[in-house]
Amino acid sequence: MPKVFERPHALKDVSMHYCPGCTHGIVHRLIAEVIDELQIEGKTVGISPVGCTYNNYEYFNCDMVQAAHGRAPAVGTGVKRANPDNVVFTYQGDGDLAAIGTAEIVHAAARGEKITTIFVNNAIYGMTSGQMAPTTLLNQVTMTTPFGRNSESHGFPIKVCEMLSTLEGVVYLERVAVNDIKNIKNAKQAIKKAFQIQLANKGFSLVEILSTCPTNWGLNPIESLKWLQDNMMPHYPLGNFKGKDLEV
Amino acid sequence: MGEKILMKGNEVIGEAALRAGCRHYFGYPITPQTEIAHYMAKRMPEEGGTFLQAESEVAAINMVYGAASAGVRVMTSSSSPGISLKQEGISYASCAELPAVVVNIVRTGPGLGGILPAQCDYFQAVKGGGHGDYKMVVLAPCSVQELYELTVEAFNISDKYRILSMIMGDGILGQMMEPVEFKDKEEIIKVDKNWAVTGSKMERQNNVITSIYIDPEKMEDHNLKLQAKYKAIEENEVRVETYNCENADVIVAAFGTVARIIKNVITMAEKEGIKVGLIRPITLWPFPDNEFQKYADVPKAFLTVEMNAGQMVEDVRMAVNGKKPVHFYGRMGGMIPTQQDILNKIKEILKG
Numbered sequence: 001m002p003k004v005f006e007r008p009h010a011l012k013d014v015s016m017h018y019c020p021g022c023t024h025g026i027v028h029r030l031i032a033e034v035i036d037e038l039q040i041e042g043k044t045v046g047i048s049p050v051g052c053t054y055n056n057y058e059y060f061n062c063d064m065v066q067a068a069h070g071r072a073p074a075v076g077t078g079v080k081r082a083n084p085d086n087v088v089f090t091y092q093g094d095g096d097l098a099a100i101g102t103a104e105i106v107h108a109a110a111r112g113e114k115i116t117t118i119f120v121n122n123a124i125y126g127m128t129s130g131q132m133a134p135t136t137l138l139n140q141v142t143m144t145t146p147f148g149r150n151s152e153s154h155g156f157p158i159k160v161c162e163m164l165s166t167l168e169g170v171v172y173l174e175r176v177a178v179n180d181i182k183n184i185k186n187a188k189q190a191i192k193k194a195f196q197i198q199l200a201n202k203g204f205s206l207v208e209i210l211s212t213c214p215t216n217w218g219l220n221p222i223e224s225l226k227w228l229q230d231n232m233m234p235h236y237p238l239g240n241f242k243g244k245d246l247e248v
Numbered sequence: 249m250g251e252k253i254l255m256k257g258n259e260v261i262g263e264a265a266l267r268a269g270c271r272h273y274f275g276y277p278i279t280p281q282t283e284i285a286h287y288m289a290k291r292m293p294e295e296g297g298t299f300l301q302a303e304s305e306v307a308a309i310n311m312v313y314g315a316a317s318a319g320v321r322v323m324t325s326s327s328s329p330g331i332s333l334k335q336e337g338i339s340y341a342s343c344a345e346l347p348a349v350v351v352n353i354v355r356t357g358p359g360l361g362g363i364l365p366a367q368c369d370y371f372q373a374v375k376g377g378g379h380g381d382y383k384m385v386v387l388a389p390c391s392v393q394e395l396y397e398l399t400v401e402a403f404n405i406s407d408k409y410r411i412l413s414m415i416m417g418d419g420i421l422g423q424m425m426e427p428v429e430f431k432d433k434e435e436i437i438k439v440d441k442n443w444a445v446t447g448s449k450m451e452r453q454n455n456v457i458t459s460i461y462i463d464p465e466k467m468e469d470h471n472l473k474l475q476a477k478y479k480a481i482e483e484n485e486v487r488v489e490t491y492n493c494e495n496a497d498v499i500v501a502a503f504g505t506v507a508r509i510i511k512n513v514i515t516m517a518e519k520e521g522i523k524v525g526l527i528r529p530i531t532l533w534p535f536p537d538n539e540f541q542k543y544a545d546v547p548k549a550f551l552t553v554e555m556n557a558g559q560m561v562e563d564v565r566m567a568v569n570g571k572k573p574v575h576f577y578g579r580m581g582g583m584i585p586t587q588q589d590i591l592n593k594i595k596e597i598l599k600g
């Protein structure tokens with residue numbers, strides 16, 4: 001009998017530490033499937049962030065560098081410039097990429113650094129137990145916005161794809177979600193394309209993935225998927241922002 | 249004999265790095281070290297290397313972190329406020345045991361301070377600055393020739409021990425021109441960087457560069473490993489110059505350009521029948537404790553002269569260990585101690 005489904009080789013056979021219903025695990029699997037399909041495991045170097053995925057070097061079957069909070073795009077730049085034949089990806093949360101590491105991501109993107117960023121937006125800081133992120137929605141309750149985020153005191157949520165789309169160095173930019181089968185399939189295609197853009201040496205690519213944090217949202221896994229769809233998607237519309245028609 | 253050329257200190261650092269096989273430079277402009285970046289911007293592409301002007305010092309040191317992880321020789325340079333920003337990456341790279349060279353051409357502080365020469369980053373360089381228990385090898389050249397030699401050496405030491413090395417000079421050294429003799433060929437130590445992230449090519453286990461150990465036992469083990477390495481460096485890598493110490497009435501401790509002033513003071517003092525010696529730490533860490541202990545019985549007193557409020561003097565006091573009084577004379581703000589002022593201080597000490 002032919003095997004139709006198995007663990008991607010690029011994903012180690014260990015159990016992950018993520019909370020039940022957290023979609024970080026799905027995103028990991030999609031990246032690993034893409035690495036397998038493109039047959040690039042032996043030349044891939046991943047950059048881990050801080051946040052809930054700080055130790056994803058224990059899950060990916062490729063060389064990995066663990067970076068300081070927000071600095072993954074700079075670390076990735078160093079790795080890529082040292083060995084341009086490597087495929088370099090950063091994996092970053094919204095606190096990592098859109099708060100402390102805003103300068104690093106904007107400038108890696110503006111330079112057209114030939115790396116790929118997987119940006120997981122769960123509208124909250126997961127690891128440090130549910131504080132406001134730059135992507136937290138207006139009225140969303142978090143540990144540091146106990147009465148809901150209001151623009152007067154806390155400013156407005158940052159739309160990362162929209163912001164980066166103005167930069168010439170960015171070649172491919174897409175927002176996806178991992179809340180249902182169809183979107184998960186689209187997410188994989190976007191991740192694959194982002195890696196292919198890098199393999200074709202074209203420039204910077206980023207995929208923003210709307211993801212859940214049941215633990216800190218205070219919702220069960222099913223409710224979380226619905227919350228993502230009802231609240232995040234209207235504010236963070238899915239779709240391609242750049243590079244849709246690029247041949248790779 | 250290699251060629252001898254008249255060159256500016258900052259540019260010599262760049263050339264020395266290239267000759268040491270460094271092909272990756274990441275930096276951000278700040279006076280008085282910017283000529284290093286200018287030099288690298290021109291020379292790196294000529295040598296097929298990478299020059300990248302980062303968006304900040306924070307980014308620059310993290311690019312160094314990435315390139316060092318990938319196994320190449322890499323350098324960054326800055327001056328005091330910029331080095332403060334690099335402390336995050338310095339701490340991370342120290343934990344991850346990454347070899348790289350960081351240049352600090354020190355200016356005055358605290359704060360934005362001024363652009364004139366100073367030695368006020370001694371504490372920051374040798375006692376930490378970033379968080380955690382870590383050390384960097386800190387080399388303090390006193391001439392343009394030494395800038396060249398010690399920069400090459402810094403890369404070798406870094407690779408040998410998987411540690412950061414800092415070249416610490418002041419603005420005078422960076423800005424001054426002196427003849428420098430380049431060797432025809434540098435001795436570059438070759439170490440196997442089988443730990444680097446270069447892609448496994450499916451031929452080996454995956455490599456991971458990390459600085460996080462959540463398990464306390466593992467974190468302590470890693471710290472113990474680092475401390476053992478630091479001990480080995482203390483035993484093997486101390487560099488120091490001593491001058492005229494054998495019969496000295498007063499032994500002066502000074503590093504970098506200040507040590508050159510002391511040599512003139514020694515000549516001036518001799519004319520007045522006063523014998524002055526000099527101990528010049530070349531490695532500020534590891535500190536040449538043994539050299540101070542060796543001469544501790546000779547003089548009536550020690551005097552440390554620095555362009556700061558008194559930083560290395562603490563290490564000198566510890567090394568002398570109460571055997572003799574250790575005095576301090578210093579200037580700040582970019583003011584340079586004059587020979588006459590230092591001589592007066594020596595006379596004052598001898599009068600008791």
Ligand SMILES: Cc1ncc(C[n+]2csc(CCOP(=O)(O)OP(=O)(O)O)c2C)c(N)n1
Nearest residue numbers: 050051052069093094095096124125126127
């Ligand atoms: C310099 C620094 N500041 C703060 C922290 C603490 N910290 C760890 S994870 C985190 C937030 C991460 O949130 P995000 O990037 O959204 O990732 P998530 O945990 O949601 O996956 C913070 C603030 C740190 N590790 N380093």
Ligand code: SF4
Nearest residue numbers: 019022052126213214
């Ligand atoms: S805290 Fe949130 S983001 Fe982190 S693992 Fe748990 S559910 Fe996922």
